[in-house]
Amino acid sequence: MKEVKVGLLGLGTVGTGVVKIVEGHQEDLSNQVGSPISIAQILVKDRTKNRNIAVDPSKLTEDPWDIVRNPEIDVIVEVMGGIALTKDYILEALERGKHVVTANKDLMALHGPEILAKARDKGCDVLYEASVAGGIPIIRTLIEGFSSDRITKIMGIVNGTTNYILTKMSQEGAAYADVLKEAQELGYAEADPTSDVEGLDAARKMTILSTLGFRADVSLDNVSAKGISGVTQEDIQYAKRLGYEVKLLGIAERQDDYISVSVQPTMIKASHPIASVNGVFNAVYVHGEAVGETMFYGAGAGEMPTATSIVADLVAVVKNMKLGVNGRQAQLSYNVMKQKTDEQIASKFFLLLHVDDRAGVLAQIAQVFSNGDVSIESVMQPSTPNKTSTEIIIITHEASKAAMNNVLQAFESLSSIRKIKSVYRVEG
Numbered sequence: 001m002k003e004v005k006v007g008l009l010g011l012g013t014v015g016t017g018v019v020k021i022v023e024g025h026q027e028d029l030s031n032q033v034g035s036p037i038s039i040a041q042i043l044v045k046d047r048t049k050n051r052n053i054a055v056d057p058s059k060l061t062e063d064p065w066d067i068v069r070n071p072e073i074d075v076i077v078e079v080m081g082g083i084a085l086t087k088d089y090i091l092e093a094l095e096r097g098k099h100v101v102t103a104n105k106d107l108m109a110l111h112g113p114e115i116l117a118k119a120r121d122k123g124c125d126v127l128y129e130a131s132v133a134g135g136i137p138i139i140r141t142l143i144e145g146f147s148s149d150r151i152t153k154i155m156g157i158v159n160g161t162t163n164y165i166l167t168k169m170s171q172e173g174a175a176y177a178d179v180l181k182e183a184q185e186l187g188y189a190e191a192d193p194t195s196d197v198e199g200l201d202a203a204r205k206m207t208i209l210s211t212l213g214f215r216a217d218v219s220l221d222n223v224s225a226k227g228i229s230g231v232t233q234e235d236i237q238y239a240k241r242l243g244y245e246v247k248l249l250g251i252a253e254r255q256d257d258y259i260s261v262s263v264q265p266t267m268i269k270a271s272h273p274i275a276s277v278n279g280v281f282n283a284v285y286v287h288g289e290a291v292g293e294t295m296f297y298g299a300g301a302g303e304m305p306t307a308t309s310i311v312a313d314l315v316a317v318v319k320n321m322k323l324g325v326n327g328r329q330a331q332l333s334y335n336v337m338k339q340k341t342d343e344q345i346a347s348k349f350f351l352l353l354h355v356d357d358r359a360g361v362l363a364q365i366a367q368v369f370s371n372g373d374v375s376i377e378s379v380m381q382p383s384t385p386n387k388t389s390t391e392i393i394i395i396t397h398e399a400s401k402a403a404m405n406n407v408l409q410a411f412e413s414l415s416s417i418r419k420i421k422s423v424y425r426v427e428g
Contacts, residue, residue: 005040007067010080017307033318041067068093078102094118101313103130109204123327127313132205133282135305136298142212149288151213154252158205160280160300161189161196162248167278198227199263206250210261216335225263245275260340269428342402348426349396354419357390361416372407374399
C-alpha cells in the first residue's frame, strides 16, 4: 500500500515524542492501517541545533510553508503552538486537501468552528485529541462513546500545573508563592504562569469539552474563569477540617437546554474520586442521562502521553483515508447555545467571614441569609479567646448564584462583618 507521508510542524517536547512513536512503532502502525507511515518533513526553528533525537537533516526546514505546500505531504501534524499564523497554515493545508492533527487547544477553542467547517467543505479530517488532557482519550470518548447518550455535566481537573500547586499546598502545608516557584523550577509552570494559575488554559479546554459534550457552539466568551492565585493555606485547612479538598475545576452543566461553563477553585467532597487526583494528573468526570457517572484519569501533559494521543489521531486519519470517509465524521454543533443566567446556576457555597466577636452578630448574618432566600447547612466558629474579632465558616444549602451574590452584597454593608475573606463553590 502507498506510504502515508506526514509533515510535522514543531520538534519540541511533544514533536520529539511523535517522532519516537512513529519511527519506533512502524510495524504496529503498518499493521493497523495497512501501509507505512513516515515523517517526511519537519519544521524547526534552527536546523543547526543539537537535538536529543536523531533526525535526517534533509527533512528539516525552517519555513512552515515548505511543508504546507508540499504536494507529497498527506497529513499535517501541528505541535508548534500559536494562534494567528498557525491558523493560516492549517487553513491553507486544508485548502490543499491535507488532513490535520493538532494539539493546539488555544487555536481550537478560539477558531475550532471555522477550521472544522473548512475541513468538512474540503473533505478533510481535523482531529485534536491531544488538545485537552494530554494522554486521556476524552475527546474521542465524548464524540463516539457518548454518541447515544445525553450529557448533562462535565467536570474536570484539566490543568496539571494548578493541580500540582494545590496538591502541594494541601499535603505539605506550603504557601502558594513557594509552590509556584517550585513548579516553575521543575518546568511545570511557565516563567509567566498567568494562563495556568488564572484559569485561562483550563477555560479554553472547557470550551472544547463543552462544545463536544453538549453539541453546541460554546465560545470562550461563554466561560467564566477564576484562578487559584487567591487560594490561601487557611482556605485549604478549613476545607480539610470540613471534609473537602480545594481543586481548580472546570464545570460545564446543561439543564433544559441551558448551559453554563466555568473554571473556578472549588471545594469538593474528599470522598469524590476527583478529590484524590493529585500532582500534575488530570481527570474528567462526565455524567450522562443513560450511563450515569463516569470518570477518566491520566497524565494531562508530557512528551509521550501527549504524543500518544497525537499518533492515535494520525492512525484514525489514515484509516479514514483507506475507507474514503475523510471529512464525514466532523462533529457538528446542532444545538443552540443558550447560556444560563445567574438565577439558573445553582450550587452550595462555602464562606469564610471575618466578623466582630460579640453577641448578636451570628443572628445578623443568619437574617441576611434568610432575607436572601439562602439556607444554611452548617456553621463553624473557631475558638478565639480574648479577641474582639473572629472567623465564621458557613456552608449553605444549594442556592442560585444570583441569590448568593445578593447575600454577599448585603454583607458588604453590614458593619459587624469586617471582611468577606473567601467564597467557594462546593461540589460533591
